[in-house]
Amino acid sequence: MARTKKGRAVSGWLIVDKPAGITSTAVVNKVKWALAAQKAGHAGTLDPAATGVLAVALGEATKTVPHITDALKCYRFMVRLGAATTTDDAEGDILETRDQRPDDDAIRAALAAFRGQIEQVPPQFSAVKVDGERAYDLAREGERLDLAARPLWVESLDLIDRPDPDHALLEMVCGKGGYVRSIARDLGHALGCLGHVLWLRREWSGPFDADQGISLDEIDRLAHTPDLDAHLQPLELALQDLPQVTATPEGAARIRNGNPGMVIASGIDWGTEVWASHQGRAIAIGRYQAGELHPSRVFN
Template sequence: MGRRRKGREISGWLVVDKPAGIGSTDIVNKVRWAFDAKKAGHAGTLDPDATGVLVVALGEATKLVSSITDMLKAYEFEVRWGAETATDDASGEVLETSEARPTADAIETALPTYRGDIMQVPPAFSAVKVDGQRAYDLARAGEEVELEARDLYVDELTLVETRPDAATLRLVCGKGGYVRSIARDLGRDLSCLGHVGWLRRVWSGPFEVADGVTLDRIEDLARTPELDALLLPVETGLADLPECRVTEMAATRIRNGNPAEVISSDAEFGDLAWASQGGLAVALGHYRAGHFHPSRVLNR
């Protein structure tokens, strides 16, 4: 028999305003310790040097992480011109330099090709798997990593500010987007080379950086009711999805993994949605012809 994980049965979301210099997994571990939670995970990795919204799920919210990961996310970031690095950000070894610098007009002209449905090659230093191994492990070992281009949906990419050696941009994209790849490819397209200077995620699905809690505050309030009060309800993470309201009897059927009739909903046929009873989330699933079909059931 496996050892039972210790901790409290506590569920909800904590929006962490992640500082630079720490990995996403380390943040999750600190949050789980601070809440003395039995189960924790995060919805979308941030690079160690990146800051901003890191959504940590506790308890039953961990079952909904994939739905948050699939939602749009917004970033503000700086591209520094004149150098390409091994990691495509400021922490990496400089591989090549250029004296050229783009004008604001040249940047604006280049941006439309990065919007909509595009193909993007991830950075060599990324979590993408190559023959069962993480690309960053191979890159750190000195191996040459060649990654295939992947589909990415870019909802928005705009120029916020430009300076002689850098530019600030805003990106809204779907799952699997790499800001570092945007900076690298822009630098190449503009014939000046580039890499990310800084990166901040400002929202992820329904979660805003304004709601973020600093790591210092989490540590200060660890194991207290005051920290518990900062936890957002499980339903918060479902706010961007259509809701299917069901009866108590239907909720029981859904919790047993069966489809059930919906009282009312703004969902359309085939939509990913969530079932609720009395305002509480029952499950995540799909709406079809007046019925809710569960895929992930919440034990609450």
């Protein structure tokens, strides 16, 4: 006999404006508790010291997480020039300091090398796995790791403000897997002055903006009430970068059972990944082939 799942079968996205000092996992657990939800996850980890958009998926929306994880994201962050740290941010111990400071033009010129398709080495203190263990666990034990560079698409990276010679405010729009701390570290090396992140904030992630975010204090206040449910965003928002097709009634029945089903589409090439709706709601993600959707993910 199947076990009954605890909690409510609530689905959708809750956009949290994460404060500093808490892990992304702890935020997800708080949201899951406050909504008494059966299932929850997040789309893109933020470091404990970071703030801003943390998109929490609930129920069926967890099936759309990859589409937010793969989407572009915007970060605004302050780089402290003149010092390198063990963690590449202000949380770590200072490894080395230097007195020279670049001018604004030198910073703007150096940023050009960090745009487009780049290779980026993760920070020593990161969640990257090394022989089955997290890099940050090994780094805490004093081990110096030789981490492999990873590809990152940087759509834009600009100098926004220079409050004083020791600080530079930057804004970056990038793809998945980017480490802001690595940008600050590598920029500091490129400029010859060293650098680390003083603070960072994720302004938006895919379709979700910081202005939509709800605070943890507000989540606590509205926990277990319909007023918190009212903050939920539909799971369909995560699919906005995919073409939409409409399932016929007979096609919807087949698709919901995981089988290819007839859909109505226009101007979509064979093999394109799409999402199908029926009566205004998403029912599946899959590949469009000769008038049918071949589902890869089905929403209950």
